[in-house]
Amino acid sequence: MIYMNLDSLKAISKIDKENMLDLLVSxxxxxxxxxxxxxxxxxxxxxxxxxxxxxFTGVGGSAIGADIVKGYVGGEVDIPIFVNRDYxxxxxxxxxxxxxxxxxxxxxxxxxxxxDDAKKRKANIAVITSGGKLKELALKNNDMLVVIPxxxxxxxxxxxxxxxxxxxLSKLGLIKNKRDEIKSSARFLDNLQKRRLAPGVKGRIxxxxxxxxxxxxxxxxxxxxxxxxxxATRWRGQLAENSKxxxxxxxxxxxxxxxxxxxVNPGILLKDFVAIVLKDKDDLPRIKKRMExxxxxxxxxxxxxxxxxxxxxGLLERMLSLIYIGDFASFxxxxxxxxxxxxxxxxxxxxxxxxx
Numbered sequence: 001m002i003y004m005n006l007d008s009l010k011a012i013s014k015i016d017k018e019n020m021l022d023l024l025v026s027x028x029x030x031x032x033x034x035x036x037x038x039x040x041x042x043x044x045x046x047x048x049x050x051x052x053x054x055x056f057t058g059v060g061g062s063a064i065g066a067d068i069v070k071g072y073v074g075g076e077v078d079i080p081i082f083v084n085r086d087y088x089x090x091x092x093x094x095x096x097x098x099x100x101x102x103x104x105x106x107x108x109x110x111x112x113x114x115x116d117d118a119k120k121r122k123a124n125i126a127v128i129t130s131g132g133k134l135k136e137l138a139l140k141n142n143d144m145l146v147v148i149p150x151x152x153x154x155x156x157x158x159x160x161x162x163x164x165x166x167x168x169l170s171k172l173g174l175i176k177n178k179r180d181e182i183k184s185s186a187r188f189l190d191n192l193q194k195r196r197l198a199p200g201v202k203g204r205i206x207x208x209x210x211x212x213x214x215x216x217x218x219x220x221x222x223x224x225x226x227x228x229x230x231x232a233t234r235w236r237g238q239l240a241e242n243s244k245x246x247x248x249x250x251x252x253x254x255x256x257x258x259x260x261x262x263x264v265n266p267g268i269l270l271k272d273f274v275a276i277v278l279k280d281k282d283d284l285p286r287i288k289k290r291m292e293x294x295x296x297x298x299x300x301x302x303x304x305x306x307x308x309x310x311x312x313x314g315l316l317e318r319m320l321s322l323i324y325i326g327d328f329a330s331f332x333x334x335x336x337x338x339x340x341x342x343x344x345x346x347x348x349x350x351x352x353x354x355x356x
Contacts, residue, residue, distance in 0.1 A: 004336050006209045007202045015335050018342035020242070023156040024327055025198060028190035030159040031320075034148070035182045037160070038167025041146045047124055048172055051098045055123075056165070057084040057114040058102035061154035062128075064237060065161025066102060067230035068323075072316055073166060073175045087113040095122040098172075100165055104154035106132020109354065128164055130157075144168070153342060155241055158234075158323070178316070185317045189324050192311060197328045207308075208328035214306060215274050215329075216336045220247040223255055223294075224278040225287050228310075231278055231322045238330035242341040245333060252287050252294075260294060263303065274304040278322050281310065 005011050012021065054077070056066030063085050070081045084090060087110050093099060099118045103111040106129040115134060118125055119141065127138035130150040138145040146168065148160035163182055170177040196207045204210055220239060224232040232249040239245045250259050263270060275298050277291050295305045308325065310318035334341035 004338070006206075006212070006332050006335060007199065009199055012199060012335055015338060015340055016331075016342075017340050020153075020156065020331060020341045021199065023152065024331055025193060027156075027159060027324065027327070028186040028193065030157075031163060031182060031186040031189070034159040034163035035167065035179060035186075037146065037148060038164035039179065041164060041168055041171070042144075043168065043171045044144050047098070047126070047144055049124075051079060051124075051174075052096055053079050053092070054081045054098045054100070054169075054174075055084055055089065055093055055118075056082070056100045056102060057086075057089060057111060057118070058100075058161075059085050059108060059110050060237070061157065062102040062104050062108070062111070062161050064155075064230065064234050065158055065165065066100065067233055068158075068162045068319065069165050069169070071227055071230040071319060072162075073169065073178075076175050077169075079174075084114060086110060087117075089114050089117040089121065089123075093118055093121050093123050095124075097121070097123040098126070099123045100126045100128065100168075101134060101138075102128045102161055102165070103132070103134050104130055104148070104152070104157050104161065106130060106134035106136075108134075112137075126165075126168055128161065130160075153344075155237065181314050181316050184314065185312070185320050188312050188317045189320055192321060192324060193328075197324065207325055209332050211276075211306060211308070211325070211329040212332035212336055214304065215245075215276070216333060218272050218274045218304075219269075220245070220274055220276050222247060222249040222276045222278065223291075224249075224251060225280065225283045226251050228278055228280055228283075228319065228322065231319055231326070234323050235276070235278070235326040235330075238327055239333065241344050241347075242327075242330040243333040243337055244339045245330075245337065252283075252290050256290055256294065260297065263298060263301065270303070274306060277305065277307045279307055279309050280318055280322075282315070282318075 066083045101115040126144040128146045146164045169175045222232045236249045239247045311321040312318045
């Protein structure tokens with residue numbers, strides 16, 4: 001039974017002590033600010049060249065921005081894009097490579113290590129950060145540098161981690177300018193939030209509140225197409241950091257070749273599982289069919305299945321709509337769980353231990 005009133009700002013504020021809600025509501029404006037930062041970024045002439053590949057290196061909230069760039073423009077560029085989440089850079093990186101080093105704080109040890117690795121390989125490096133050691137290194141080494149605002153939890157700076165990167169790619173002539181699509185997406189998200197997601201939207205009209213209620217005290221298994229995998233990754237990360245809720249993710253069609261069979265054991269635990277299927281109108285017809293059949297199989301065995309459709313016209317609008325719905329759902333779930341969404345104590349503790 002749910003006891004928290006998600007329609008009460010007073011009840012929410014008692015739990016949301018650092019006011020993450022304001023950051024969620026202001027995300028469309030963040031996207032516009034990030035566009036301005038990307039447009040005014042300076043491109044070194046030596047970077048305007050042909051590359052065999054692009055590598056993004058980062059972790060956590062910074063890496064998800066790279067995932068979104070890859071999902072958004074991957075079908076437009078004619079070279080491969082890789083997202084690296086490690087201390088080292090892939091062995092193929094060399095002096096001909098373009099490497100984006102993204103760390104919101106600028107002090108992420110994995111990213112700093114990967115940056116050093118890329119530097120030793122003489123790669124062309126573009127740095128996106130709010131400061132810290134990474135900014136110092138970029139200035140010292142005369143790398144391309146995009147400075148983003150400080151003061152956000154890294155996961156709440158998503159617009160700053162991917163929009164400037166997309167604009168840098170357009171300035172390098174690798175993709176078309178995304179200005180109009182980004183501005184349109186920001187307007188769309190603002191409207192979506194006011195109509196379907198914000199705390200003032202009450203009852204079943206509020207998509208994210210309904211999702212939060214349906215997954216409360218349950219284990220969400222999140223599924224999407226390969227192109228929407230970054231969205232599923234974002235959902236899993238936000239549920240973990242905001243709601244302090246464990247979940248899993250997988251993609252179609254791969255999950256149909258293994259995981260679908262796993263929805264049998266351990267039965268005592270599976271009764272509390274819920275499948276979340278993130279859908280997009282441009283998913284391949286065979287993927288749509290697989291999603292439909294998979295949902296019917298799970299429902300036949302009396303599992304709960306939530307099917308959530310992307311909204312908007314262009315690809316960016318649709319990707320960000322699912323992300324925004326999930327961000328708000330994770331926030332409302334934190335309220336139902338009675339946990340402050342902002343602190344990530346275990347991450348903080350782990351970093352302190354590593355620093356010793």
